Amino acid sequence: MESVITGPGKMPGRQKGLEPGIEARGLARSFGTVQAVESIDFHAAPGEVTALIGPNGSGKTTLLLMLASLLRPDAGSIRIQGIDPVGDPRAVRAILGWMPDTLGVWESLTSREILTTVAALYGIGKTQARVRAAELLDVVNLGQLADTPARVLSRGQAQRLSLARALVNDPAVLLLDEPASGLDPGARVQLRTLLRQLADSGKAVVISSHVLAELDEMADAAVFLSKGKAVRSQRLAESGTQGRGYTIVSFDLQALRRGLESSGLEASYDPNLENNGGSAKVRLSGDEQAAALLGMLVGAGIPIAAFAPSSGLLEETYLSLEDEMP
Ligand SMILES: Nc1ncnc2c1ncn2[C@@H]1O[C@H](COP(=O)(O)OP(=O)(O)OP(=O)(O)O)[C@@H](O)[C@H]1O
Ligand SMILES: [Mg+2]
Known part of the structure; x- marks a missing residue:
């Protein structure tokens, strides 16, 4: 398990003089008349798990998509390890892991083929890609199902494949949209442990979820969204003082x-x-x-x-x- 996690010193994309982690200011995005995100400031530090919490429709996915360079903000600025995802989406994608709330895999491929294909897209050579895929299948406990077509995976298994896919490029910044949904209790504990390890190795981990009790034990900081606005940030170590x-x-x-x-x-x-x-x-x-x-x-x-x-x-x-x- 250790080998899939690199220390901060080996973080890809970490360049001198660049702000680490995620820094966003004044972000806004609307769809037609719906203001999905309205003037959000957001920060996620390396070495920490930052939770994004809010009711359905509060703008969590919209915010994550903008951070992941997959959706253009109407206003505001974003820096991922100092890089602007609007100006240089390729550079951001190279150092970023994205786990969407729905998997959308190439269903006729096997889990192993999906991971080696994604590795190839990141420019990882064939031999190294196979090693990487095997490591990640092991990390997410899909070894036994590695060579069956992805379409037969259960929802929770597909979630785990999606997580493995987000880790292929050993990202410095990891964005996970509702990663625990569909996971059984055992897999949830494994997810929590893995995300903690990833954060401890220096990555900035952002996770959106509704399962608040679970985030309590895992997150270092939390940002609460309501109707497209960040209404509160909380450091979990401090929250007990109230x-x-x-x-x-x-x-x-x-x-x-x-x-x-x-x-x-x-x-x-x-x-x-x-x-x-x-x-x-x-x-x-x-x-x-x-x-x-x-x-x-x-x-x-x-x-x-x-x-x-x-x-x-x-x-x-x-x-x-x-x-x-x-
Ligand atoms: N592509 C789109 N087209 C139109 N409206 C959209 C689109 N994406 C999001 N919205 C709207 O923007 C608002 C925020 O949606 P978003 O998906 O970001 O919420 P969320 O916090 O992720 O919700 P959930 O907890 O249900 O996943 C909602 O009102 C939604 O209907
Ligand atoms: Mg969502």
């Missing part, structure tokens, strides 16, 4: 209320109509406060049935943005 919602379930809601009030905590209460129990939602500063509160409640003899963060960090930001939106 506190986090917890849900506490007890068989005795009155006792739980007394316990929380004695700690000076504001909470919203949701009684269970069938018995005296129910749940409370509180905002805590972090793990330490959560541990102390749980210890206190249990120590006070309050019957606690569940005590957990209400949702993932990204999910919380996402939902809070929905609240703010008109």
Whole structure:
């Protein structure tokens, strides 16, 4: 697996004096009367996984296509490792890996043939292309299906082939549009591990997804899109400092209320109509406060049935943005 990943020093296309990673300013693109992307600033640093999050139709794919040199912006500027994809799309494509949300393969070819063909398009020689294809088939766990026609691949297998295809040229910048869709839980964990390794080796990885809990564990930064605009950026290490919602379930809601009030905590209460129990939602500063509160409640003899963060960090930001939106 190691051999498919090069360190930053060996990154192709990394030239002296060029800004690494992705830098976009004031990007806009409309389709007829639909303003798909409206004045977006976007940055993705090398060595990091940057998540692009937003509801259906918020402009994620449109933004990724522009970054990938596949769609011309109406306004704004983009630099991929310092190179302008509008001015020099060939140079950008040489250092970029693109995984679209739908595969679109040459269906009569086998997975191995598709990868060697793509390698040839990148100017990789025949012998080296075969080596590269074998390595990548191994990375995405398609070795067993390497020589069957791509049309028989399941959706998840086709996604994995698409990921392998995006890695053929060992790109310095990797753009993935909903890469986890269609993957089973095992393949999702593998994807997460692989993307982390790729980022750790110095690549700038951008991933769009709706599966927020998954991004929580993988992403270093997140950009939230809504109606074609970037409405919030978040560093995941920092997001915990704003506190986090917890849900506490007890068989005795009155006792739980007394316990929380004695700690000076504001909470919203949701009684269970069938018995005296129910749940409370509180905002805590972090793990330490959560541990102390749980210890206190249990120590006070309050019957606690569940005590957990209400949702993932990204999910919380996402939902809070929905609240703010008109
Ligand atoms: N080729 C096109 N022609 C016309 N309208 C388009 C085209 N591509 C995108 N749009 C419109 O632009 C808006 C943004 O679409 P986009 O595909 O970028 O959203 P998305 O965030 O990727 O959504 P999803 O989560 O469903 O993939 C939508 O309103 C969409 O209908
Ligand atoms: Mg999309």
